[in-house]
Amino acid sequence: EDIKMGISMGFTGPLESIAPPIAAGAELAMKEVSDSGKLLGGDTVTPVRGDSTCVDAAAATATVERMVTSEGVKGIVGGMCSGETIASLTNVAVPNGVVMISPSATSPALSTIEDNGLFFRTSPSDARQGEVMTDIIMEHGIKSVAVTYTNNDYGKGLADSFAEAFKAKGGTVTIVAAHEDGKADYSAEVGALAAAGGDALVVAGYVDQGGSGILRGALDTGAFSTFVLPDGMVAATLEKNFGTELDGSFGQMPASEGEGKDAFIALAKTAGFDGSSIYSAEAYDAAALMLLAMQAAKSTDPKVYKDKIMDVANAPGEKIMPGELAKGLELLAEGKDIDYVGATSVELIGAGESAGTFREIAIKDGKIETVTYR
Amino acid sequence: MIRVENLHKHFGGFHAVDGASLEIATGSITGLIGPNGAGKSTLFNVIAGVHKPTSGTVTMDGEDITGLPPHELFHKGLLRTFQIAHEFPTMTVRENLMMVPGGQTGETLWNAWFQRGRIAEEEAALLKKADEVLDFLTISHLKDERAGNLSGGQKKLLELGRTMMVEAKIVFLDEVGAGVNRTLLNTIGDAIVRLNKERGYTFCVIEHDMDFIGRLCDPVIVMAEGKVLAEGTPDTIMQNEAVIEAYLGRGLKNKVKTGAAQ
Amino acid sequence: MSTRQPGAARGGKLRAPLLFAAMAALIAIEAATTGWNGALVIVNMGLISAILALGVNMQWGYAGLFNTGVVGFIALGGLGPVLVSMKPTPGAFSAGGWGILIAFAIALVTIMAAVWLNRHLTRMKGLAILAVLIAGFFLYRAVFDPAVAAIQAINPASAGYLGGLGLPTLLSWPVGALLAAGAAWVVGKTALGLRSDYLAVATLGIGEIIVAVLKNEEWLDRGVLNVTGIPRPWPVPYEVDLQADPGFLERVAAFGLDPVTTSTITVKLLYGALFAAVLLVLIWALQLALNSPWGRMMRAIRDNEVAAEAMGKNVTGRHLQIFILGCAVIGLAGAMMISLDGQMTPSSYNPLRYTFLIWVMVIVGGSGNNWGSVLGGMLIWFVWIKAEVWGPQIMHVVTATLADGPLKQHLVDSAPHMRLVMMGLILLLVLRFSPRGLLPEK
Amino acid sequence: MSFLDASSMTGGYGAADILHDCTLKVEKGQIAVIVGPNGAGKSTAMKAVFGMLRLRAGKVTLDGEDITGLSPQERVRKGMGFVPQVNNVFPTMSVEENLEMGAFIRTDDFRDTMEQVYDLFPILREKRFQNAGELSGGQRQQVAVGRALMTKPKLLMLDEPTAGVSPIVMDELFDRIIEVARTGISILMVEQNARQALEIADMGYVLVQGANRYTDTGAALMADPEVRRTFLGG
């Protein structure tokens, strides 16, 4: 049998530049499984890409509807942005009983959504990251920060949860200012942030969107010299575009201890894409989880295998790394338990979202260096 | 009926109307002449509410109408035509006429939905009226033509036709004759006289055709450089040296054409 | 000079029925190839698009008003279901509701005071007005900000806003229309004096302002955090409820159908029926209006405002009327859209999708023609959705002949962008072969 | 052969023909005047001569050369100048720029010609820096004629040049037209001020419903009581 799997990402639209590596991550896992020939006795997996546009709920719904009803996909890696994810989940996936695993939708609202057990995500809710970031900043001895966020549910959620946590620990937030992505100019935001002042600037944005514009402006005008960079800001482009200018800045991202991630990055490299790109690893894991769950449930029916996802993701069982999906499939076929670790040290908690280990990073000599994991 | 007092209209630094005072008596056919750029059309536009005056007042039957919007003036019985024809180009000639009467039942949405019987009756009457007007103007063969496709003169006729669709108190005609065939213009002149006599319309007519003015108008007001230069019967005006100097001229210098080919 | 009308007469009387039949055929092909679910999703949104296009056509086609703030009025209409059909957030109103109302009262009084000063002062007018405005602004912020903070503090992850009234969703549609109409009144009073492209950019700005407000006023609609779980209108059930309903399962089994598919199709059909009903009522009303003296008057105004004004038509008043009505229709569609999506995501309101695409529908359909707008709405929406599939397919066909290599790889990777190319090409083709639209105004 | 010979023109804007076998001729240095009721097709005939209308039949020659297939611009370069009845100025350009545009195809120094135009229409000199769109109706008409004179054409075509101009300017204009003709330029014009126009015309054409009804010298037409009554207003 040929199993079709949907990949719903915003290939066009405001986040079009980060979509391809995410999709590539998912496809990498599918190809690996398919090539192994071990899924349910030799099933192949064919990815079906769909453009969710990231911002247009109606278009995303139509896309996912097409995947489900006409292509007959057995599961979907997606959506990419929280809003669009919620729309396609409630309007298509739940009514049709199809599993969706989002690698990147991080809105806290998704934690409590009514999903009939069909929705999972391999990224943590933004509620967690705020706390982690607070700790890291405090440890740097910084007590006063300015915050800017990308004006969407991700940025807003993260900024809010951070500001709350930071104040609770006795810090001062001088300003929380939104910025819109993809705008022509960020002088106004930089001006306001500079006027508010602070020892560091927290940029809860996207590195190839407004976030970079803010960094650029703040650096050039000399407004700030230390930056705190959460997940959306940490990517290879940062090194490329800013180099040593950011030395002394630091941040964190949902990511796990090296081994799995490194393995994934190496795999990605041979497959020809940048595995360190944001949410690419999460997408690999999302696809892997679904396929492994099918094996565990011995069924490609989403309504059946959805119950196995938590099982394969969490302990007990043998640990499975990226590139070892074949081994995982074999073990499952033998009826053994596995604990999928994957590229992001997957550990699903609550209603099926990543618990969220975070990698603390610092920028030294123009390079992003891992400080520790927490 | 219409009284204009010390009216000024400035465009930037230019005084198009510069302190004109005049009166149009009820029941008259008043002619308004003057050199190009004297401010005649501008005066019309101010009276008809298209332009706000810089200063001065306009009264109609004693009521101050300065600066009232054109549509309100229309409902007070003040109608006008435009020097450069202002037809409704995508509508048919007939529709151009039928849209004119005010207060049609079907002009409110509610009635358009729920008073269709009454609308049908009114429309039939309007249609008849429009066809009469078109007949009179000798363009009934064009009733279903798009007004934008009319010839220059036909547009001027349509312009005039619109004022004939309703009962008016006073009609301002801005060069209806320009571009209209002289034989037809005579007929139009007759009609103006008839409307004036039979229905008591007052007219104020801008025209450069002195035959037409002479035949129709009394009194004639002459404007120059934004002011009233002279006023009087056509005969006195045509003898007036100042008017001849500024406006009428003394005829062709080259009375006889002696072309190279002759 | 001459206004040529190419292609206007082509097809004659049969043109409209033929084109609608072709549209139906497209849908049927879609259904045959991808299933009824997919086709119905397109139809439902297509119906809403048709209503949106009707609203824009009223303004542009009837009166020549170039409104490019469509996105704002759609968004405002979408606020209807949020305010009407969501459950109220417990404690939110008592925490800050009054504060917000008082703040609005302050704003109103300030504006009225400024207007009064404007009318009655002669000396120092500017200064006095400025002083009043600034004082009013700070007073407003002083009352407004704490009230908002209080509301947003209530369970921010899932509430943090006032919530709605908990009333039936169907009621929210007219409310959405009213909200849009109210805003249109304010906009119309101020901006309708502007002509053509100047009005266009002014309304473009107003659209952006409305969306900015909806994005950032969390107490109202959770801003970028989105409102989800907006109830469906009567009589549309939830699929999961149907799938759990023994009566339904029995009936489905009797026909030998698959319960999941049947339930999803049922829901979509019900939505479709609701939307179609609204559309039909609108079309009826609009066609009657257009062919009445009212419509004639509107066309006259569109053709030549100066002359219409001289012929006793109150151009300003009529412009305001049609602007408000058009916006109300747009708002209605906006509300319907939200109750179809089940969620309000203010950041998704971008002008490309919600203003210009609608304009494309109107122009492609044929401006001034209501049926044209319906056709344009359905067709362009169909294309917008299908371009997502066709675009990459074309790229694959193109690249099939190429040898493997970096170029091919690059092109294959770029396949999604063909969606836009495809959309553009289709738009250009349609406009090329009927430059006055598929169903031109007579 | 006549300098301009437009013979048997048949054609119109859409399906129906406006012109039916209409013939117009002008000799070198002569003035030909077209009169007729409104909608007779006078302007249409002018446009046809100028190549702005596709003819189904007929042919236009200028100075013996067949120009039937040429575009309006090409005809301008062959020495034809045209003042349309409506929309005959550049409204947002100044009076002077309007005149300059008239001289667009000229490569020589056109300042004298411009001075001549200003002498002919003194009001234009006064308003030379004002936009033509802000002029009074009659002033615009003067700009329009001035623009055509700037071309220094061999054949000057005027569609109702005197519509809306004051008597004194009309006289000036006719005078000037005579002078122009004396320099060897041929003139074809449509006029509703037909009596004055026919007075100076060498040749008159009465068009009715797109066809030639009467063709004769200007004086002869003026003398024909039937023509006077039906077309010249008595």
Next chain:
Amino acid sequence: MDILNALVAILNYVVVPATAYGAQLALGALGVTLIYGILRFSNFAHGDTMAFGTAITILITWALQAAGIGFGPLPTALLALPFGIAATALLVLGTDKIVYSYYRKVRAAPVVLTMVSVGVMFVMNGLTRVLIGVDEIKFADGARFLISAQEFKKATGLAEPLAIRSTQAITVVTAALVVAALFWFLAKTRTGKSMRAFSDNEDLALLSGINPSRVVAMTWIIAAALATIAGTLYGLDKSFKAFNYFQLLLPVFAAAIVGGLGNPLGAIAGGFIIAYSEVAVTYAWKKVAIYLIPGFQSDSLLQLLSTEYKFAVSFTILIIVLLFKPTGLFKGKSV
């Protein structure tokens, strides 16, 4: 009281960035206004024309860099600019031939042309992305700063920094030159006047012997040059990202309109109005107040409106301007 520091703060965060941004918008608006003025429609594809021109310029810049050719302290992209302009001119001329010319022939209403330009926008949009991808690209080289923040602080000993990027300076200078050239061209040259004549009254232009296809071609070439210059300068100063150029369209149109469509001076004024209103109205005056008023202490940022509304603010200002000047500051055209 510390007037110098306050002044520098305003310069650094308001005046310098707003001036540079204003010049960028103005350059874009010039193109829009030109097309509107001559060809009489709002060209929605202008943003994507800018993107396309910039993409080509970037590709050539890379080639030049690979060949080791530089431009001293100036960005190499300026060397590549003429090629970018040429390629873009070819593209828009081709587009005109295939697409727009037909609608001129049938005398379609301006709004139809506008919608056609939306179609062109979609196509160009996709083309640019296929050509160069969707990623953010930085291609500025040469000297980055005229005055850098650190150097300024060191040199003056002030607490407040002042930075001026060389790209900012280049943009402002270019904008000034381009607008002067365009103004001169349209007002004084024969070709320029014939373009205006064509826009005023196409038929009469024909009767005056003006060659319409030449006018149209000229217009597109100039528009392509303007678009490429604007896009490249913007990309040099910020960075290149196909999507951003679409977003740029909105403020660019606003600038063209507020200045008065069809008027080059208006485009410049409009650009600065939009830029200054965006930056200044949402500026937090707290720091300035602290410098100016001794002992000033406040929790408030002294910000009129938060930055979320910066776009709304600039549009509000636009609407207010239009209410008093319905066809823009410089009496623009309206079709």
